[in-house]
Amino acid sequence: MNDNYQASTNLHSLMAKQAPRRTALIVRHSPFIALLGLLSAAMLLSVLPVASGQASADDQPVVVRISNISPADAQRLIKQGVDLLEARDGPDLFALATSDQQTALREAGWDIHIEAHQTMLLQNSQPFTVSGGYRSVEETEQFLRDRAARYPHVAMLADFGDSWQRQQSNGAAGYDLLALRLTNRDIAGPKPVFFLMAAIHAREWTTAEIATRFIDHLLINYNIDPDVTWLLNEHEIVVAPMLNPDGRKIAEQGYLQRKNVNPGSGDACKFPPSASNQYGVDLNRNSSFFWNSAGTSQDPCSQVFPGSGPASEPETQALQAFITALYPARPRPANGAPAPDDTSGVLISLHSYSNLILWPWGYTSSPAPNAVALERLGRRFARYNDYTAHQSKDLYLTSGTTDEWAYAELGIAAYTFEIGPMEGPCAGFTPPYSCLDGGVGGSFWPRNLPALLYAARVAHAPYTLPAGPDVSNIAVINDTKTLTVTATFDGRDQIVSAAELSFSRSGEAGSEVFALQALDGAFDSYQEQAQLILPMSALLKANTPRVSIALLRGRNVAGAWGPMSATWLKEPYRVWAPLVEQSAQRNNP
Secondary structure, three states, X not given: OOHHHHHHHOOOOOOEEOOOOEOOOOEOOOOEEOOOOEEEOOEEOOOOOOOOOOOOHHHOOEEEEEOOOOHHHHHHHHHOOOEEEEEEEOOEEEEEEOHHHHHHHHHOOOOEEEOHHHHHHHHOXXXXXXXXXXXXXXXXXXXXXXXXXXXXXXXXXXXXXXXXHHHHOOOOOOOEEEEEXXXXXXXXXXXXXXXXXXXOOOOOHHHHHHHHHHHHHHHHHOOOOHHHHHHHHHOEEEEEOOOOHHHHHHHXXXXXXXXXXXXXXXXXXXXXXXXXXXXOOOHHHOOOOOOOOOOOOOOOOOOOOOOOOOOOOHHHHHHHHHHHHHOOOOOOHHHOOOOOOOOOOEEEEEEOOOOEEEEOOOOOOOOOOOHHHHHHHHHHXXXXXXXXXXXXXXOOOOOOOHHHHHHHHHOOEEEEEEOOOOOOOXXXXXXXXXXXXXXXXXXXXXXXXXXXXXXHHOOOOOOOHHHOOXXXXXXXXXXXXXXXXXXEEEOOOOOEEEEEEEOOOOOOOOOOOEEOEEOOOOOOOOEEEEEEEEEHHHHHHHOXXXXXXXXXXXXXXXXXEOOOEEEEOOOHHHOOOHHHHHHHHHHOO
8 A cells, every 4th residue: 555545544543343234136244434533633534444454355356247138137237236347248248246246146047157357357457556657646636737837828727626535624635626728828719628537437547547648649749730739729628637536546556446435324335445345426427417317326335326416526516517617508408409500519538448439318218419410429439449339328327427417418519438448458447558558459549549639629519520521631732832732531421522721710701711622623522632722922811810720621512511620831931932031131230
């Protein structure tokens, strides 16, 4: 156990031994729990259990396959305390189960089989401190503060709330909830917002690393990569890498803590936490939209305990208030009407594991009001990371999730990414750090970066832009007289009908737009190469004030414009009429 965690737990005292707790399905062992301790003689601290030894062999969970599970079966298993994983293989679901749970499941008539390889990966996971590469809570916090200090022009640190332990201890323990707001602060808004959040489930190690890498990719490539530069000039990208820091601190010890650390009414919940028995509230079941309507358990020791009420947890309250402030008020899909086509904003919540992309609804089998557009964008993401994309309910019913609340209340296009495969050395909640960049079933970072960048590119209008063509293979050639731009426009299942270049984020009224011509003579194919040859004099007239980025987009025969792609113009105005410029320089005093 590391020094930071030990120092925290030393502030608390044990111990009250409780009678065994039983449910209809799950048999629990006699646990030790934490009582209220004192920060000093005058101040009551938060409840945080102290480790009383490692779990016994019978308590070590295994990964089991439960065969032929209907939606109603899944809800029964969840309510009885079974820790279902976010993975499905046809009619089969997967779960973490102790020896007692396996026995109870079989006695209840469920067809279960142990998944040997996944179990080996689970039981071989090591404490965080020897896992090489993953940042701790403190290191992640320092990373955010460092980047805000190093890149003040485009990065601003946002402290938007407190963890449960920090709130209960009046700041003596626990953590701030932090995010980075990334945008060129010299360019006025309003700007479309892409919100990326991670690690709301403490045990899902890789998600925070994807989020912090995304921050670095944007900051390091600003003013180097034209798309990144345009994105930060004309958009706001907000990244919250670690939304459950109290729980993460426990998960760093190698435990399967999923929830926050609020003991609530979980007097019989054990510590160290196990897959079947842990105190806390599942923050991804605590959001206020259709709270506790599906995919939850009233057992406080369950992994999916939703809390005492909608948004009962300080982490949830802070997150919902922070997200709400980022987006303009729009009609609410919660009322049954679709968000308008001109709604801006995308939210992605990163989770582990099973290579999935999920969109609302999850609380019901009915389609969401924007079902067609949500599916279209979800499948665009899947083209980049090669994940399986489907409506959230196709996994099993859930409620109180952050992405569902964000879509229902704010109208923004909201998704969950489940990162990591079900099988192989890179499967599970705690894969080797090397799986971020390689490994069988790994390469989490290079697979997901293009999808995250696409999310930012379509944030201006996520319900319409994915219907249009994508732009790639942009080439720019300029000399002292002409500018030549060539690009490929991919309409996928629609014929490309037009292509254009401009100097604004979306070709709005008042900006000059230049049409490209199809290289084969006509726009009549699903994929077209197009070109613009522009006299430099026309470029200099249109490009006022002078900028070094041009934006290209395509339209299909259905009339849908696709997202913008940016390219450098290589500042051609600096090489225009060089003899005149040199002559003027000689005449300067």
